[in-house]
Amino acid sequence: MPLPAARTSLADLSPTIALGALDGRYRSAVAPLLDHLSEAALNRARLHVEVEWLLHLTTTAVVPGADTLSEQEAQELRAVVTDFDAAAIEELRQIEAETVHDVKAIEYYLRRRLSEVVGPQRAGTLGELVHFACTSEDVNNTSYALMVQGAVEQVWLPRARALVDQLSTMAHELAEVPLLAHTHGQPATPTTMGKELAVLAARLRRQLDRVGRASYLGKLNGATGTYGAHVVALPDVDWQDVSRTFVEQLGLTWNPLTTQIESHDWQAELYADVARFNRVLHNLATDVWTYISMGYFAQVRGQGTVGSSTMPHKVNPIRFENAEANLEVSNALLDVLASTLVTSRLQRDLTDSSMQRNIGTAFGHSLLALDNVSRGLAGLDAVPEAMAADLDANWEVLGEPVQSVMRALAARGVEGMSNPYERLKDLTRGRRIGRAELVDFVRGLGLPAAEEERLVALTPATYTGLAASLVAHLDD
Incomplete structure (x- = not known):
């Protein structure tokens, strides 16, 4: 049956009942943004x-x-x-x-x-x-610039940097833990868990550097940006200097050329950078979710938590799923803000006024995602045994180094090294092989003794190249 008619309107019960999740269920996570x-x-x-x-x-x-x-x-x-x-x-x-x-x-x-x-x-x-001599937009544009500047520099950036530092610490801790890579979803050249996390940390940090260099522009020049009223009222005043010094004293960058509104291009630039950070963070959330599903990470159940309402054995990766959803909502808003705010009909229309009231919601969903990813990462334990088991089940990934050694030898004129790719393809494609099959193949190639022994000693777990050392680039 349909939902019965309510005897009492919820709107009449309490003014604190929220329509949106940020002001209701998740208010504590986003509360710092209220000040901005x-x-x-x-x-x-x-x-x-x-x-x-x-x-x-x-x-x-x-x-x-x-x-x-x-x-x-x-x-x-x-x-x-x-x-x-x-x-x-x-x-x-x-x-x-x-x-x-x-x-x-x-x-x-x-x-x-x-x-x-x-x-x-x-x-x-x-x-x-x-x-x-002010138009409303003289007050509004500088106010929004100060508000967004405060929200980014005092709330969002510190939280985002803390998360990237947390991820970087994990990357260093897991730098030498071998991991079977999966390109196109298929077993591929091994890497390390730390190196893969370091890639994401470096990508996120690059976007934070861009956000940290953002300019926050402001203007105070009247109804159409001409200082018309200013000049008529006091013609002997250097109004451009008065405007510039005032805007700069607020801690903003002066924009000398505007219509009635400050053009908001700086906002579009900033929101694009924040959205790009969000998208990389979304990539992190989906990758870690996948590693959990593979058993590479175990989730540490907190006291009193429930994984599944019906399956007692489960601990669902809800932090990363929650983050995905909130990042998508945040980006939908950031994208529409960035695309809409750069346009204003002739000298002014009011679409920006309504649009800018959603800035807090856009940052709120991003901040909530940061909180969830951080809590999710803090609840993970790496399971090297699971990663090792997958590596040991995929000896065919060593076809790449064997044929690479054969190529190098063929280039030096060593006999019997022709068609290495095709020979390894016949051995490995479409089927699993184990150590014994690979060793037999290598022993029968007629390789120089040193190369033969080096390849025979190689395992999927040791075939990680420079992966572990690459993590150190996070400290550059």
Whole structure:
């Protein structure tokens, strides 16, 4: 039968009931992002920009004859940002309900606080410099740049770097553990588990280096990027210098050429790099999941955990499966952000405003995946015996080194070494061979004694080339 009609609407039970998983089931894992990419964080960042713009105008005497703030008053005004709390959030909500404009609500809220700091009389004149010559996008673009910068540099990058360090440590620990490779899903030239993990760690680290070099751009130049209102109000001011110094004092890179909006190209670049990191991490999750299924890793069951609801023997690789799903959601959002934000009709449209409200969700799913992969890796024990058993069951992979030695000898003019590839193909293709068959074949080739003994001593487990030493490149 269909789901029965509910007697009570869940929406009426509690305002904390979440529609999305990040604000519900997974809130604790993504909570650090709330300080940077939530709606409240956006309003706090807007207040920060508005306060600093007011102080910039007054302390640099941009407006001749305008009142200035004392050092103590400036500190009290900055405290409006540092002390931003639940009461501030509620007051802003009420103001916005009247203005039906989020940035205008910030302006009115700051005027109230300014009046408390300097008194109603001085606030009457100083208040005219709140949001002076600004379009909303002057405040929004710098706010988002500061928010994303904080989220990346203070939350996402440290978590991502910690995960790569964790993976690198595993690579070093397993550098010499031989592993049967599987190219195209088929038994192939052996490697080591550590070397394969090192490949993934190096790929991830390269993307983190790109993210770490990201530029966060900002602009403050008016309704169409021309400083029109600025120049008419105060024609003798070097407005480009005022704008540049203000944006740089915020810790951002100044963009001198924009429409009404900062073009968001830096965001598209950053999100593409984060998405690429996510995709490599997805590759790690699927590879480790596969190694678990092969028995190369055993999962360490935590106290009280349940692997399967019906099969007591199972410990499901849920951390890696959860990570896969969250990385896919994150990338879907990052991709649409990157592709959409670079376009704005003529001098401005509002699609970017709605789109940017999903930045926190995109980073939230990535952060959740980082948490799951880290916890998943921490719960693994390598099983060298399982890897050794697969190696010992696939002696045919030594056909490659035998024919390579024969080629080298043939190139030096040694007789009887012709057609090595074809001869090894006849021996190995489509069937399993063991050590005895391989040794008999090698003994019958007429190889020089040294090469013969070297090949006879070779095993799948020792045929790993330089794999173990390659892991050291992680320390370059």
